[in-house]
Amino acid sequence: MPYEDGPISGEQAKLRALAALREAITRGDMAPDQRLVEHELAERFGVTRGGIRAALIDLTAEGLVERIPNRGARVRVVTLEEAVAITECRMVLEGLCAAKAAAQATDEQLAELAAMGEAMAKAVADGEPLTYSALNHELHTYIRDISGQQVAVELLERLNAQLVRHRFQLALRPGRPQKSLSEHLALIEAIRAHDPAAAQEAAHAHLASVIAALRE
Amino acid sequence: MPYEDGPISGEQAKLRALAALREAITRGDMAPDQRLVEHELAERFGVTRGGIRAALIDLTAEGLVERIPNRGARVRVVTLEEAVAITECRMVLEGLCAAKAAAQATDEQLAELAAMGEAMAKAVADGEPLTYSALNHELHTYIRDISGQQVAVELLERLNAQLVRHRFQLALRPGRPQKSLSEHLALIEAIRAHDPAAAQEAAHAHLASVIAALRE
DNA sequence: GCTAACAAGATTGTTGACAATTTTGTCGCC
DNA sequence: GGCGACAAAATTGTCAACAATCTTGTTAGC
Numbered sequence: 412m413p414y415e416d417g418p419i420s421g422e423q424a425k426l427r428a429l430a431a432l433r434e435a436i437t438r439g440d441m442a443p444d445q446r447l448v449e450h451e452l453a454e455r456f457g458v459t460r461g462g463i464r465a466a467l468i469d470l471t472a473e474g475l476v477e478r479i480p481n482r483g484a485r486v487r488v489v490t491l492e493e494a495v496a497i498t499e500c501r502m503v504l505e506g507l508c509a510a511k512a513a514a515q516a517t518d519e520q521l522a523e524l525a526a527m528g529e530a531m532a533k534a535v536a537d538g539e540p541l542t543y544s545a546l547n548h549e550l551h552t553y554i555r556d557i558s559g560q561q562v563a564v565e566l567l568e569r570l571n572a573q574l575v576r577h578r579f580q581l582a583l584r585p586g587r588p589q590k591s592l593s594e595h596l597a598l599i600e601a602i603r604a605h606d607p608a609a610a611q612e613a614a615h616a617h618l619a620s621v622i623a624a625l626r627e
Numbered sequence: 628m629p630y631e632d633g634p635i636s637g638e639q640a641k642l643r644a645l646a647a648l649r650e651a652i653t654r655g656d657m658a659p660d661q662r663l664v665e666h667e668l669a670e671r672f673g674v675t676r677g678g679i680r681a682a683l684i685d686l687t688a689e690g691l692v693e694r695i696p697n698r699g700a701r702v703r704v705v706t707l708e709e710a711v712a713i714t715e716c717r718m719v720l721e722g723l724c725a726a727k728a729a730a731q732a733t734d735e736q737l738a739e740l741a742a743m744g745e746a747m748a749k750a751v752a753d754g755e756p757l758t759y760s761a762l763n764h765e766l767h768t769y770i771r772d773i774s775g776q777q778v779a780v781e782l783l784e785r786l787n788a789q790l791v792r793h794r795f796q797l798a799l800r801p802g803r804p805q806k807s808l809s810e811h812l813a814l815i816e817a818i819r820a821h822d823p824a825a826a827q828e829a830a831h832a833h834l835a836s837v838i839a840a841l842r843e
Numbered sequence: 844g845c846t847a848a849c850a851a852g853a854t855t856g857t858t859g860a861c862a863a864t865t866t867t868g869t870c871g872c873c
Numbered sequence: 874g875g876c877g878a879c880a881a882a883a884t885t886g887t888c889a890a891c892a893a894t895c896t897t898g899t900t901a902g903c
Contacts, residue, residue, distance in 0.1 A: 449855070461887065464855090465684075472688035480638055481855060481894050496778040503719035562712040566782060638856085664884070677857065680885090697864050697885060 429466040443488040502618035508558035513610035544582035645682040659704040718834035724774035729826035760798035
């Protein structure tokens, strides 16, 4: 459904364009390495070219888009090697968050974690890898929130956004959810036991396993 | 090619403005929370307002500048709490780099590390905290280079840029260089011994000590 | 058929003027 | 003097036209 009233403008428009573009890229609606022509996007999203341009610059800073002077923007393609490097960084940063979460989680938050663990187990038992993948992501986000480590949270969100394609690919691999589930349950248990060292170790182990799976 | 009287323009200009601004901020030439008026900066650096504007947007993404719509840009002020959170992230990321460096450093690189260690010891013995601080930064950069972990290196550079003021403050504190030196020597030894776990541990210990000093 | 040179088209980059917004200054009033 | 309304100034935000650059297509010459 096209926008009938011509390009909207202003800050609102720019933000909308940014959100829409980010969504489209992380959703995988746009093929990797696809050209992002400013004029086309402006028409598609119903904003001015300036708005799209600003959004592309922001997305470049986030690492989702690659811009070459005078040659336009493309969806950045993350090589396997890069995906591994990114996941290594996730490993230590999520380890930090897990340790802090274990140190300071409230009883209420621990109960919520337990509930999430059960939901994930159910999703695996029911053979629903996509549901499991979504819950997986939710769990990681929730642990980050509990940690209250704002800087780490921001870094992790940036890093995660670049990995969507690889993560999606991983979730559908046979046997992977089972392995992933047990690692997550261990992580949840360590946090519930208020054991920072064990929580950090569990997060490390989980992401080391993800790295191994990526490399396969 | 004659000298231009008016503001220079184009990509070159934008890059120059960005470098100059970043330098000025990290050098501490500009007070924290100082207003950054586009017109003034444009005149000062001899570029167009558009160039300054683009540079400010980039610096905002780097976390050095804060921009509020319709109200301009300011030098971002990093609170103590944020400095601690940033250093916690540095801790785990530098730990990662140290471990990888220990795993794969060449003999040549190990020799260079040893030389740096001696230079640092000399600087402390001679009571030259500023020389020591510079060498300190050089050492961290070198270890990151050895690690080859490009993603971690980029994150660390971003994080470090935000800490200049605090780092500077720390270097001049009495007794601090001595403590820092022994931690660094332990890190160097662990890398020279090709012991990733010990290297990671040494990096953690060092930055945990920095956090404690920050909090004092 | 192949290459080089050139032209046409498509795309991005830049500018300067103008609009919108916020901040500052001034005045009258209670 | 304090306070609110209003006006003026300063500052940032936006746009549309133009310029610069790259890409693609075509032709001439060999």
